[in-house]
Amino acid sequence: MDIKAIRGMNDILPREAARWRLVEDTARRIFSLYGFSELRPPVMERTELFLRGIGDDTDVVEKQMYTFTDKGGDSVTLRPEATACVLRSVIEHGLLNADPVQKLYSIGPMFRYERPQKGRYRQFHQINAERLGEDGPFADAETLALAYDLASAVLGRDALLMEVNSLGCKACRPGFKGALEEFLASKQDVLCGDCMRRMHTNPLRVLDCKVESCRQAVQGAPSMEAYLCDACRGHFDGVLKGLHVFGVRFERNPRLVRGLDYYTRTTFEITAVGLGSQNAVAGGGRYDDLLSILGGPPVGGIGFAFGMERLIMLMGEVQDRVSGCFVVAQADPAVELAALGLIAELRAAGIPAEAAFGRSFKAQMRRADRAGYPLCAIIGEEELASGTLTVRDMQSASQAKITRSGVIQEITSMLAENKGERA
């Protein structure tokens, strides 16, 4: 076998799939609790969408996109994030005309050409939420609460840290940016090479630099908070109050910035320990100008994304509970045929049923055990002749003879009993 999966793209094997389902199910449950509905955009879009949406001097757009020319000569890109796709869909279908408030989520793969590392893959999966058409602090607080609930439900609230900040709006951010640039210029000699470049292209990112000398240099840097305009300040205060009401435990972090250009006002990040250096489990924030940038109505929004791999990495084992009945048959053509009929009947009644003919009795039992079935129906010449079945409770190892005609009823009640014991 010399064909292997592409670098940074992983198979999710059956043993891990249970965890993925649990995360997805949890997400869907919580989204519906908050009144969000699902929107599933395609995984590929025209390249311009991301150039306009994400910002063309971000790393994601500059060097991480899977962009190529299709057979028709169009430049297309495998989506590196979901927000731009969802907004494109909302605009294209005029969803905001039908309902000026849209609360949407989507779950699926994203693609970024990066060097793979723990918690970072070229195909990775996100749980994404977008909320459009509500500009007040309540919408922000509630959206953050939703993210917090989701993270707590999967990881427990003690395992995570939620950090919140306000980035201001296009009215007040330029003032801050200018002050910051001025400050950074005075620190030029101690900044790292990257930050020297960043201080012009994207000065906010310098605040987020991990290099020790930069962190120190930035200690006395001006804080966005001092530059927030009255409207942004009021908004942010409202968000914080709302978070308290929702019972969200968070910390304010004036240094928190986001990697994508479209964010305004409220931003947040949820980190967890145990993930190595890729410790952000979720991140997001408000984007008041993005819809109009993409050619839509001047409507604001707020959203977030979870990294599913990171969530799953922190979860530990999750076991699939198997219900149903394994059918063991004596090696005899007539018996096996009868067993086949039994299996069909069980399935028709909605009871999972499986068998493994063609091996020894012992081996069939072993498979029943390994697959985790609570019940095992045994059929042999004896049962066939007397119109009965032997049903074995795998956990207690007790067996009972039941009549063939009453199987469904009998097994249904045994399974219900079994379920009751486990719960």
Next chain:
RNA sequence: GUGAGUGUAGCUCAGAUGGUAGAGCGCAGGAUUGUGGCUCCUGUGGCCGAGGGUUCGAUCCCCUUCACUCACCCCA
């Protein structure tokens, strides 16, 4: 894109100054003819990542390459 580490059975890993390799788990079968999990026995298993070089001979030394892992970077 940069750096470091690692590549030996399906999995986790041993191994010898260079003489073509083992363990545990798994898997298959068995321990009275129709009964799983525990135990015991037996079996199954590997171009020792790929290519080249040195050598009588390399899985082990050298070079190249690929892959994986972690970190930088970036981000979910």
